[in-house]
Each structure stands twice: as structure tokens, then as C-alpha cells.
Amino acid sequence: MIEDTITAIATPIGTGGIGIIRLSGSNSLAIADKMFNSWNEVKVHEIPSFNLRLGYVIDPGDGEVFDEVLLSVMRAPKSFTGEDVVEINCHGGPIVMEKILRLTLELGARMAEAGEFTKRAFLNGRIDLAQAEAVIDVIEAKTxxxxxxxxxxxxxxxxxxxxxxxxxxxxxxxxxxxxxxxxxxxxxxxxxxxxxxxxxxxxxxxxxxxxxxxxxILREGLTTVIIGKPNVGKSSLLNALVKENRAIVTEFPGTTRDAIEEVINLDGLPLRIVDTAGIRETGDVVEKIGVDRAKKLLAEADLVLFVVDAATMLTEDDKLIARELNKDNTIVLLNKHDLKNIEMTERFINETLPEFQSLKISAKEKWGLDKLPILIRDKVFGNNIVAKDRNIVTxxxxxxxxxxxxxxxxxxxxxxxxxxxxxxxxxxxxxxxxxxxxxxxxxxxxxxxxxxxxxxxxxx
Ligand SMILES: Nc1nc2c(ncn2[C@@H]2O[C@H](COP(=O)(O)OP(=O)(O)OP(=O)(O)O)[C@@H](O)[C@H]2O)c(=O)[nH]1
Ligand SMILES: [Mg+2]
Missing domain, CATH: 1.20.120.430 (tRNA modification GTPase MnmE domain 2)
Structure with missing residues (x-):
């Protein structure tokens, strides 16, 4: 059995309607008793488990009233941690929460470490480790x-x-x-x-x-890197996919310097999309750092979206990038399909990257992109669509x-x-x-x- 009683603010830091301070351990009830005046004069240790009482949090030192709160009690072993747990629902202001937290510390609780409530639930046999990890996954689920x-x-x-x-x-x-x-x-x-x-x-x-x-992939998201030489429309593509003007788009090559990341939900599949600096030989110091970063991201990507400007002839820069690509995780996007001349590029791409899947799009006109989710799902899952109720390891x-x-x-x-x-x-x-x-x-x-x-x- 773990001896000390831990405390923490369980709700996000910042302003909200309600904030919760949570205590767990053998002294939870005793600590709460010293700082809680219930309206109907019930002591905390008299409150039945899973019951709420309305009252004030009061500093026992000078009688200062901190807030009007709802206090709940869950006794061992039937609580999340398996220990005596008290939750104080106060108003969700940072100052109020901080003051109540500090009071619980002064009255003998110890500041909880990250994940310590869940760790105690595990150590006390309430849940196993896979279930404990699932707690984070529920909190952090992206789709x-x-x-x-x-x-x-x-x-x-x-x-x-x-x-x-x-x-x-x-x-x-x-x-x-x-x-x-x-x-x-x-x-x-x-x-x-x-x-x-x-x-x-x-x-x-x-x-x-x-x-x-x-x-x-479902848990962590699919790292999808948009790659291509400058000015082919990579940032326009990112903006079209996230449906907002996230990245700067100009007609000048070399606009994007740093990698820009956004998460989108693609039919239940979380995609971490990264727009990168256009890859080319450059004398510009800042741009060069961006290009190196893009190359590194390309190497680590789960999925690559290789963008080419279909309205102009492909250049040496395109070919250099094409050499680094792998057909199993790449989709070629023939962009600017709204303009003329695209047949030449298409033929060229078919010859240089014969087994690669490709799609004709216009990032600017947001055209052709509706087929992208299907292609991506196909690449990642094949025929093995994951169902929500499956017991899969993540x-x-x-x-x-x-x-x-x-x-x-x-x-x-x-x-x-x-x-x-x-x-x-x-x-x-x-x-x-x-x-x-x-x-x-x-x-x-x-x-x-x-x-x-x-x-x-x-x-x-
Ligand atoms: N006609 C047409 N123009 C486009 C399309 N997509 C992008 N553009 C234009 O191409 C230019 C470059 O677009 P960006 O999205 O900034 O290209 P980028 O690949 O991010 O460029 P860098 O950041 O410099 O590497 C802009 O003037 C866009 O408006 C498209 O589908 N059709
Ligand atoms: Mg860009």
C-alpha cells in the first residue's frame, strides 16, 4: 500500500466553468475535512461514497473563504486509484484552483507526479498496464x-x-x-x-x-510529408487539405522556409501533414536549412505526397527528388491541372515513375482532391479497414x-x-x-x- 496522499488539479490549466482538484490516498478525507464547510454541516468522513455535498472551501488558519464548491468522496477500494479519493469541483479560474491546490499541500498532501493517479490505479490492481495506457489514448485520440x-x-x-x-x-x-x-x-x-x-x-x-x-497509425497519426521543388503548389495543397490559409502562398519560388505541420481527420484516419521547403540547390542560408529539413522529413515519412507542376516541363530538380522516392509510400500529385500542357508532364511521369500511383489535381481550384482520401486509405490499409470495435494493438x-x-x-x-x-x-x-x-x-x-x-x- 502506498502511504502518502497526492493532490493535483485534474482539469486543464486556464479558465473554465468548473475546475477539479483531486486528492488520493489514506489522508484524503482527513485533509478535505479540515478545509471544507458543508452547508448541511456534514463532515467529509460522514459523506457516503459516490455522493456530492455543497459547501465552502475555507482556510482553517484565518477562516478565509476561497470558493463555493461541490465535493465528492469515493472510498477505497472502489475508486479510480483504489484508494480514498476526494474530488473538489470548484469554479474553473486559475487563481481559485491554485489556492485550493496550495491549501491541500499545506494540509499534508504531496503534489502528484505526471500520471501518478493512473499509476496508483495500476499498482493497486484496479487496471492493468494496457488499460492504463488506454487512458492516455482516450484523452489523446485524434479521430x-x-x-x-x-x-x-x-x-x-x-x-x-x-x-x-x-x-x-x-x-x-x-x-x-x-x-x-x-x-x-x-x-x-x-x-x-x-x-x-x-x-x-x-x-x-x-x-x-x-x-x-x-x-x-491510428493512435499516432500518419506522418504525411508534402515534397517537391519550389513553386509547384505544396503550400497551396496544405491549405486546401486543412481548409484554411495556414501556409503562405506566393508566386515566388522559395516561399516556404520552415516545415509547417497540421493534423487533419481523413475519414477517421489522423494525418499529420507537413508542408516543406521546396527542394533545390540554393545559396540562401535560411532556405538551405529548410531544404535539409525537408530531406530529413522525407526520409522519416510514413506517406509522401510528391507534388509536380504539371503545366511546365519537369526539370533536373524534380528528377533528383524522384530518385529518392519509394513507390510503396508515395503518391504523385500532378498539380496545376487547371492550366494547359499537362499531357507532356503526365507522360514523362509515367515513364520516370512507372509504378507510382498518381492523381491529377488543382490545389488552387481545390479540384481532384476528393479522390486523395481513397488513395491514401488504400495505400495504408489496403483491404484491411479497421473497425471501431476491433481489439487492435496500437x-x-x-x-x-x-x-x-x-x-x-x-x-x-x-x-x-x-x-x-x-x-x-x-x-x-x-x-x-x-x-x-x-x-x-x-x-x-x-x-x-x-x-x-x-x-x-x-x-x-
Ligand atoms: N494555376 C494554378 N496555380 C497554382 C496551383 N497551385 C498553386 N499555384 C500557384 O503556384 C504558386 C506557388 O504556390 P505555393 O503553394 O506557394 O508553392 P510551393 O510549392 O509551396 O512553393 P515553395 O514554398 O516556394 O516551395 C502560387 O502562385 C500559387 O497560386 C494550381 O493548382 N493551379
Ligand atoms: Mg510553400
Whole structure:
């Protein structure tokens, strides 16, 4: 059991209708009692769990009234953290919230670290680690679809899938150990049956990994970089996609110097779109930094939108960029389609980048862009559309644990095929079990745990 009582402002800093100060720990009720005068003179420790009382927050030192508030009590173990929790709903002004927070500190609470409420919920066994991480994902979901998947994870659906796989591994392990300990009674293990079960578990994990690649995009957003030589209409494209004049557009080449990033919701798929400086050889120091940055972004992109000016002949600058591109993650946009001459460029592009998908657009006239979402979805998801209610893995941490489990299973399966000693096989199967346990937090190192909760904000 954790001893000290923590406190934090749980609502965003700034002005709002309501602000919440949250206390958790064994002294929560006692601290709240010292600073709360309820209208009907009830003491905080007399308030039943999940009940609200109206009253004043008062400085017990000089009797100063800070605010009129609603106070709620949730007792251990039936609270989010599993500890005694008090929430003070005050008015949402920064000064009021700060004063009430400071009072809870003076009365013996300690300032909560980022994610500490959720960390306590995990340490007290209220939720597992995958569910704790889902709390952040719900808060940070960028689209409806991403939210649906995160809520599913919060319900524990991923953990359930993992638990089922672990259970199957344990039963294999139990048979192996029995065959070691009681060879007369149990006999040898059935190698082909064991191999079949392990292959089947491995297959399930494989499909979770494949789905997870897409799940990760759903959570983190698809980094989409707009690339091209100067003046082809990259910034015009960004503006058309975000539907506002976000980037400066002029007829002068070299207008955009720095990378400009915006997030849009493309049919449920969060896209982090980055407009970049036009790539060309340049003597201008500032522009050169922008060009280098664009090249770096190109290398890190999940998806590349290569823009060419279809109304003029392609130049050496276009060809240099084209050489850096990969057909699997690039869509070529033949821009300025509202102007003449575009057939030449189109033919040229078809010859230079034969297997690349392309689309004729006019960023200026906002024409042809309606087909872009379909192309992008196709590139990213293929036929595997993610449904909201799917239990898919969305975090790199989970993906790497799944990959680790697959490696152990491969070792075990190879071992079986080579007729290795059974006690050697059990080591690999235990390794696979442990790797899966990292996802739910059963088998995780303290330092990893701390890094995970650092992702949270204070008060969560
Ligand atoms: N006719 C026509 N003009 C366009 C189109 N898209 C962009 N332009 C014009 O092309 C010029 C350059 O557009 P920008 O969007 O600034 O081009 P950019 O690629 O961002 O240029 P840099 O930032 O310099 O690399 C501007 O004068 C735009 O109005 C289009 O679809 N049709
Ligand atoms: Mg630009």
C-alpha cells in the first residue's frame, strides 16, 4: 500500500466553468475535512461514497473563504486509484484552483507526479498496464475511430486476448513439466500436438502484429510529408487539405522556409501533414536549412505526397527528388491541372515513375482532391479497414513485446523439431509468456513503468 496522499488539479490549466482538484490516498478525507464547510454541516468522513455535498472551501488558519464548491468522496477500494479519493469541483479560474491546490499541500498532501493517479490505479490492481495506457489514448485520440479502439482497450479487451494466449502457453508448460517430474505417470509429451499448438499461438500473435502496424497509425497519426521543388503548389495543397490559409502562398519560388505541420481527420484516419521547403540547390542560408529539413522529413515519412507542376516541363530538380522516392509510400500529385500542357508532364511521369500511383489535381481550384482520401486509405490499409470495435494493438511497446514473444516461440518450435531436451523448451515458452506479460504489466521492470507514466499529464 502506498502511504502518502497526492493532490493535483485534474482539469486543464486556464479558465473554465468548473475546475477539479483531486486528492488520493489514506489522508484524503482527513485533509478535505479540515478545509471544507458543508452547508448541511456534514463532515467529509460522514459523506457516503459516490455522493456530492455543497459547501465552502475555507482556510482553517484565518477562516478565509476561497470558493463555493461541490465535493465528492469515493472510498477505497472502489475508486479510480483504489484508494480514498476526494474530488473538489470548484469554479474553473486559475487563481481559485491554485489556492485550493496550495491549501491541500499545506494540509499534508504531496503534489502528484505526471500520471501518478493512473499509476496508483495500476499498482493497486484496479487496471492493468494496457488499460492504463488506454487512458492516455482516450484523452489523446485524434479521430473517432482512434477513440473507439482506445475505449475498447480501456475495457480490457486487449488484455483479455493476451490473457487467453498466456493461458494456452501455461497449459503447454504444465504438460512439459509434468513429463519431466512424473515421467512414469505422464509419459513423453506429444511433440506434433505441442508443435501444432505453438504454431497456432504464433499465428495469432502474427496477426495481432500485422493489425498493430495499422493500429499504431491510428493512435499516432500518419506522418504525411508534402515534397517537391519550389513553386509547384505544396503550400497551396496544405491549405486546401486543412481548409484554411495556414501556409503562405506566393508566386515566388522559395516561399516556404520552415516545415509547417497540421493534423487533419481523413475519414477517421489522423494525418499529420507537413508542408516543406521546396527542394533545390540554393545559396540562401535560411532556405538551405529548410531544404535539409525537408530531406530529413522525407526520409522519416510514413506517406509522401510528391507534388509536380504539371503545366511546365519537369526539370533536373524534380528528377533528383524522384530518385529518392519509394513507390510503396508515395503518391504523385500532378498539380496545376487547371492550366494547359499537362499531357507532356503526365507522360514523362509515367515513364520516370512507372509504378507510382498518381492523381491529377488543382490545389488552387481545390479540384481532384476528393479522390486523395481513397488513395491514401488504400495505400495504408489496403483491404484491411479497421473497425471501431476491433481489439487492435496500437502501441510500439506492445508490438515489440509481441515480436519478442514470437522469437521465443520460434526457438521453442525449432527446439521441438530438433528434438531438444524438454526442460530447454520450457525456458523459451516461459520467455514467450513473460513477453506477453509485459503488455499487461505482469512482468515489467520498474524503470519501464516510470517511462510509461511520464507520458501522462499531471492530475491524470
Ligand atoms: N494555376 C494554378 N496555380 C497554382 C496551383 N497551385 C498553386 N499555384 C500557384 O503556384 C504558386 C506557388 O504556390 P505555393 O503553394 O506557394 O508553392 P510551393 O510549392 O509551396 O512553393 P515553395 O514554398 O516556394 O516551395 C502560387 O502562385 C500559387 O497560386 C494550381 O493548382 N493551379
Ligand atoms: Mg510553400
Amino acid at each position: 473517432d475511430l482512434a477513440l473507439g479502439v482506445a475505449v475498447n482497450q480501456l475495457h480490457g479487451n486487449i488484455s483479455e486476448r493476451i490473457g487467453y494466449l498466456q493461458k494456452r502457453l501455461v497449459s503447454v508448460l504444465a504438460q512439459m513439466e509434468a513429463s519431466i517430474d512424473f515421467p512414469e505417470d505422464v509419459g513423453e509429451i506429444d511433440c506434433s500436438e505441442t508443435r501444432r499448438i505453438l504454431l497456432n499461438i504464433k499465428e495469432t500473435i502474427h496477426s495481432m502484429i500485422a493489425e498493430g502496424q495499422r493500429g499504431k 502501441r510500439s511497446r506492445h508490438l515489440s513485446a509481441l515480436n519478442k514473444a514470437v522469437n521465443y516461440l520460434n526457438e521453442a518450435i525449432n527446439g521441438l523439431e530438433n528434438g531438444n531436451m524438454v526442460d530447454l523448451l520450457t525456458i523459451d515458452i516461459r520467455g514467450a509468456w513473460d513477453s506477453l506479460g509485459e503488455i499487461t504489466g505482469e512482468t515489467i521492470a520498474e524503470d519501464v513503468l516510470n517511462t510509461i507514466f511520464k507520458e501522462f499529464c499531471i492530475g491524470k
